[in-house]
Amino acid sequence: MDELEFRRRIMSDPKHRNSDIVDAMRANESHSKFVDDINELDAHIAKAMNVDVPDDLADRILFSQQNSREHDNVIKPNFVRRSMAMAASVAFAVGLLVGQVNWGNVFVTPAQASLADTAIEHVIAEKPFVTHLDEQVSSTQINAKMQPFHQQLDKSFPYHVYYLNHCGFGDANALHMVFAGEHGKVTLFLTGISSTSVQDFVKEGMAGIVEPVGNSSLIIVGEKNEDVATLAKSILNIIKPMPI
Structure with missing residues (x-):
């Protein structure tokens, strides 16, 4: 070895x-x-390694753990109070800033921006399909299509309607109408997606407007020189909630 x-x-x-x-x-x-x-x-x-264990070792360990928990309980509330105080200060400062700015003129909600974008995309995609249609839609037919949105016309629709149907509109559904405007065909959407304020928009060579209608939204899209605001006003004047 x-x-x-x-x-x-x-x-x-x-x-x-x-x-x-x-x-x-x-x-x-x-x-x-x-x-x-x-x-x-x-x-x-x-x-x-042969060390005698003190008789009171277990008591010492338990006492140490208790002190540690009490110390933590003191630190945590103090930390929470300081954090809440800091958050309150930040909130106060932000509140002062918000009060000095007219946010209505500079802020457009993502939901409303999405309504405008979805409407424009829909008009472009379906233009080849609806261009040559003339279904001569009646006000009775319009009221039937408006029922799912709990709205109705209280007078005859004032424009010639070429096309009317329901369609998918983003994550929701919408009434989809094409009618005659002053400068060409105009597309109207009535969707259950709510909006908080009026929004004018110009995209892809077209003009449009989003109008709140109760918990729904009316979107009108026409040619760039179309007075969509006037069209929207005249249509909103004859749209009423359905009786409960």
Whole structure:
């Protein structure tokens, strides 16, 4: 057995003694010295680990945990109070800023912007389909299509209607109408998506307007030189909520 193998065996199990180990120790004094050193080290380690446990150790641990929890309970409320105070200060500052700005003139809600974009995309996509249609739609037919939106006409529709149907409108449905304007065909959408204020828009060479109608929205899209605001006003004057 060479020296490396001898040391490996002694290190892995200092108490192990077989005939090979015993023969190697007898043949080589340094092997015996190595075994003695390892056994002495083992004894020191065992002595160092043999520490008496204080009788009140469990009580000390429990007491320490209790103090730690009480400390945390003090820190957390203080932190929360400071955070809330900071948030209140920020909110106050923002409130002052909001009060100084007329946001109605500079802010358009994402929902209203989406209504305008969806209407324009719809008009462009369906233009080849509706261009040559003339269904000569009556006011009775318009009222039937308006029922799902809980609205109705209280007078005859004042413009010639070429096309009328329901259609998908973004994530909702809409009444889709094409009627005669002053400068060409005009498209009207009545959708259950609500809007909060009037919005004029010009996109893709077309003019449009979004008008709130109760919990629904009326969107009108025409040629760029079409007076869509006047059209919307005349139509809104004859649209009334259905009786409950």
